[in-house]
Amino acid sequence: MKLLLIGFSRFARRRVLPAVAVMDEIETIDIASSHAGTDAVGHIPKLGRVHADWREAIHDMDPGLVYVSLINSEHAQAVRCAIERGHHVVVDKPGFLNLDTTEEMVALARSRSRVLAEATCYSFHPMYPEVRSVAREFDTDITKVVAIFTPPVPADDFRCDRSAGGGALLDTGPYMASLGRVLWGTEPDRVTVIVGDRTTNGLETSYSVLAGYPGGRTVIGQFGFTAAYRNSLQLLGPGIAVDLARPFSAPPDMTVDIRIESSGESHTRSVHAADSMQIFLSSVLDAVRAGSREFDAPLLSDARTRDRLVRAASDG
Template sequence: MTPSERPLRLGAFGTSSIAWRRVLPTVTRMPQWDLVAVAGRTAKKAAQFAEHFRCAAEDDAEALLERTDIDAVYVSTPTALHHTWAERALRAGKHVLVEKPIGTTAAEARSLCALAAERRLALRENFMFLHHPQHVRAREMVADGRLGRPASFRAAFCIPPLPHDDIRYDARLGGGALLDVGVYPLRAAALLLGPGLEPAGATLRTRASDGLELSGQVLLVSPSGILAELAFGFEHAYASTYTLWGDRARLTVTRAFTPPPAHQPLLVLEEQDREERLTLPAADQLMLLLEEFAEAVRTGGGSAEPHSESVAMMELVDTIRTTARRVEVR
């Protein structure tokens, strides 16, 4: 078997819930990938992962990065450490798939993307939903004029309150609703409305003790004047949806961000006197992302477009943080 034919060899750093539940089980089912080793915050945790996924365990990340039998590294550390360990992996000559978001600031995103481009290494965020075909269909309907002239976009990704000890409530580790769930509607707005979005206003509900964002709302404006209203947070019944509204019809994607692999997406097109409900084939958005990442690894980095999109999203995050009105919640 030639190098271009063999599976790509993956090392995983981080023993997170998403790695255990979704990413590594999917990796082990794919012919493109061979999970070689895992390292975590403790040797015990890494050993548990290694036994479950039938791979090697390393005592720490440095040992993982020193391995010569690894082509790429999947980073699923707490958000505040994404930049640190993605950078170290890139400097070790490894391609990188990092959990979203790519960092905590636009400066972190820019530095990682520049380093990956300089070294001709693939760098991708694990934004699974961007790879689901339902969004391709939604964009086609807009391009075909089914909605007429778009005027507004609304998106929400909200979840109920988390257990009090959940890592997403730890501000020191990059917790907070903006970086955890808020980045989804931000990326959806860019996906549907294109580049050049500018914040026009934002409100964040924050924890009085440390300023951690519990929920928020953001208003964006596209270069063509489309208004985007985004909601996110840890204080709501579950919602994962977006709606694009034009002068002829309104299109809603009902399970926009986290559809299970077997879920058949439903797109609802509402016109003045009729409603059309489109049920699409199920798709595994994570598997599609991992296929794209494998292709980028084999081609020495692939397109630079994902880099510009990652940086643009973090620029929006920075602006929202600095300009938002904050409402303390006790």
């Protein structure tokens, strides 16, 4: 299958292109970006055509897979155009700026029998099945979670621009919104958000959150752009404590150590290095071949929870 990458973002260069370069299912990679001339692209395995206009690229390519890696405010337009042309689509997180648009795009994809997936790919890393295996092994359940994700974002980055769909709630919100689904297969029934920092025009750049889930489960989170870099999960349950490093962005070459404390003893379990983006994209292509709609429910669930986060921040 041919892949069309719309946008030449740093994330696409760092994570998407290396992943698809080694995937046998992807035969050719076209790139569409006004900033990606032939010289700027350099040597990319499987490189096909380089387009200056993504709209023309979408219409020129036979139906295949489109990956949208534009600024957040441009996602919906590109996704709509690609689906209407007959392409399957993967879109960077946050897929869309609000729940209404998410529901509209999912309905469009269903009407055209196309796969639409949001690239919240961290959950495809094998550390998460291993965490569930640890809980079963110790005959317990993870019921309390403390999450911290504070990636630095320069002030001139689009993620600090309201008109581009920026802000910490949209940028890191997909991680917080998806945690309950990833760990427990459920959405929160209570959400409280306190915005910590804002730009001079009021755009939120950090926030704290407390979310309650069915069965007494809770997540406490600290997210945003203004603190020192942290990327961690503490998972707690009856008789067990589990610590994960780099849970939201483990590099493909990183062996992940899961630290377990139980009954006064400490254990470390190592999870082999894995490329979560490659695993995610392979799952997308499996869904394409099977005609599966398996990515609809996660996309809608995360959009509902992220919508609750935004509304809770406004109420606060």
